[in-house]
Amino acid sequence: MSHVFVTRRVPGRAIEMLEEAGHEVVVWPGDFPPDPESLREGVHKADAALTLVTDPVGADLLDAAPGLRVVANMAVGYDNVDAEAAAAAGVWATNTPGVLHETTADLAFALLLAAARNVVLSDRDTREGGWQTWSPTGFLGPDPYGATLGIVGLGEIGRAVARRARGFGMTVLAATRTPRPEVERGLGVERVPFPELLERSDFVTLHVPYGPETEGLMGAAEFAAMKESAILVNTSRGGVVDQDALVEALRAGAIGGAALDVTVPEPLPLDHPLFEFPNVVITPHIGSASHATRARMAEMAAQNVIAVLAGEEPPNPVNRPPNPRSA
């Protein structure tokens, strides 16, 4: 019987699926991630780990888990997992593509609308008794309808955002590394260089994976290039934005606002300067948080575990161990 360590309670049928496949499953019971020591203990005797974005999986953890054969991350992003170190150790690393892009695109749009139309700010004001009369000048914001949207990264999520933007009559620009003329044509998207996207967009939404190439992609120069009225939306990873530069840009009025589902660190400490700005909306990394999507993500991670423990290649690998560990 193989042992699977699951680092938090997860929705859907993932745990049943693992048990039905004959595995012994230990689920970390807390509402918070296991601390480093508990994570080491959890994986020490495990054959597989089902991890979350909150679990750092580096070479040291892999060393502490000599029997581990797969780290199945319940996320499409896997910057918390050192996939190369895992491959070198003979451990598969997997993710959950293809199931969360629509849900994350919904949130990107929700954030865009919330920031533009002062949804959060006016709700807070209403609850505090601020609704005294209909005001011709209160809570004014830019119109998303008919505006220009700049999508940075035209992967699954970026494309899903582009489809939504059409319903809002937006002009959609995209900055992407790889030209895909047919996809762009199909979406009605104009591929432009990144600096041009920053200059022309009323809203800039980030959909790139986090890594050395995208760390701090939005820095002082990029904020300076944006329109003073433009709003930044980030549902990718906090590290794609240089947060100090963002704070400076907001202080200087260099941009119109920001809506962030991801920050550095997570959670963002309550005394962080980003909380000072009324034109900033912050949500707690909930891009994929719909009932159905989170269940699908967990089940997909379970399928990856089940495949590897059955001696097969996982359906969603993000690395390729030259010599995969076997039972």
Ligand code: DGY
């Ligand atoms: C992901 O899948 O990478 C999200 O950030 C977690 O839902």
